[in-house]
Amino acid sequence: xxxxxxxxxxxxxxxxxxxxxxxxxxxxLYHYRMFAHPQWVDDVIGFGWTGVDLFFVxxxxxxxxxxxxxxxxxxxxxxxxxxIKRFFRIIPPYLLVLAIYVFIPAFHEREQLPPLWKFLxxxxxxxxxxxxxxxxxxxxxxxxxxxxxxxxxxxxxxLVAWKVARKGWILLPVLFLAGxxxxxxxxxxxxxxxxxxxxxxxxxxxxxxxxxxxxxxxxLAGVAGAALFTFLPSVKAWIIRYSHAILVxxxxxxxxxxxxxxxxxxxxxxxxxxxxxxxxxSLLVLGAVSPGNVLYRFNSRITALIAKLSFVLYLxxxxxxxxxxxxxxxxxxAPKGNAMLVASLLAAVAAAFILNKLVEAPCLRLRQRILQxxxxxxxxxxVEHLRA
Numbered sequence: 001x002x003x004x005x006x007x008x009x010x011x012x013x014x015x016x017x018x019x020x021x022x023x024x025x026x027x028x029l030y031h032y033r034m035f036a037h038p039q040w041v042d043d044v045i046g047f048g049w050t051g052v053d054l055f056f057v058x059x060x061x062x063x064x065x066x067x068x069x070x071x072x073x074x075x076x077x078x079x080x081x082x083x084i085k086r087f088f089r090i091i092p093p094y095l096l097v098l099a100i101y102v103f104i105p106a107f108h109e110r111e112q113l114p115p116l117w118k119f120l121x122x123x124x125x126x127x128x129x130x131x132x133x134x135x136x137x138x139x140x141x142x143x144x145x146x147x148x149x150x151x152x153x154x155x156x157x158x159l160v161a162w163k164v165a166r167k168g169w170i171l172l173p174v175l176f177l178a179g180x181x182x183x184x185x186x187x188x189x190x191x192x193x194x195x196x197x198x199x200x201x202x203x204x205x206x207x208x209x210x211x212x213x214x215x216x217x218x219x220l221a222g223v224a225g226a227a228l229f230t231f232l233p234s235v236k237a238w239i240i241r242y243s244h245a246i247l248v249x250x251x252x253x254x255x256x257x258x259x260x261x262x263x264x265x266x267x268x269x270x271x272x273x274x275x276x277x278x279x280x281x282s283l284l285v286l287g288a289v290s291p292g293n294v295l296y297r298f299n300s301r302i303t304a305l306i307a308k309l310s311f312v313l314y315l316x317x318x319x320x321x322x323x324x325x326x327x328x329x330x331x332x333x334a335p336k337g338n339a340m341l342v343a344s345l346l347a348a349v350a351a352a353f354i355l356n357k358l359v360e361a362p363c364l365r366l367r368q369r370i371l372q373x374x375x376x377x378x379x380x381x382x383v384e385h386l387r388a
Contacts, residue, residue: 015288015295017307026051036335060222088367110134221282243290250283313352
């Protein structure tokens, strides 16, 4: 969705590009249901909401891999460098799309926009009433990831400073288990009292689906996978050896999750669904980064392009589809036809391509210049220190 294209292109990332393209495709088709759409979309894409969970796993894996690699080499985590990378990757395109939503009401795909301060502080996912504040609601997931980007490097830096990094793995199962407890509490005391009410679904989204503390499973699963690959070479070798079996296992787990979450808003789906989905997608990620795996070997320009555009496409797709559908209808396309779906999605991709060229790519180049300049200053200071 967001940071996955920050790493330089390599053979290793080909498999992840396929998964990233899958994630944004699931999200696009799932969100397309809020507009006029063909019946088959409802029939086949009910599990599409998990595309966001796949993004979480990918983010957790890639971001923590970068940090773990520095730790494994005995290097200190550079917090300024980390936050510079995240800022220039995320904030400029996000603020531009947010400005479009604020200043161009025609871009609103649903009800009113939540308060601006919630978007600027990345707290929009807390107390989000989708019934009244449904516009630009999909950036709830970006809020979750921003909280992750803030906390992960700080936690790792603290573990190193306190010389307990070797025991840091304990945090993963503790946080994972805490998720079950927190979701149970939210269900029991914040959601169940509204069962049977016409707006029950509103409380479920507000108290279960959107808050960061209920949606850490995917990120934690990604972190766990990165830790295995970085610190346990024997386990990594085993995963690479049996990567196709792991890929199949991931698909089987996701199939089970599909049935478990067939009714997304019931008790068992709410408590168990997210971790099962996270495990399934993390197995796909581990398979995709294993040399010899079919996802690792297969190169595709189409998935590479979709993956490259995934973040800005995620940000802008609802507003774009909302704008272009009436135009295409006037041009003669049936509102619920397949031609309308294809035209609308192509328009969303075209808009994302423009955003990438005008904002995203220039900001990434600027980021690179800033990091190189900073590195040059650090090297100069080191030389000066040695001379002294």
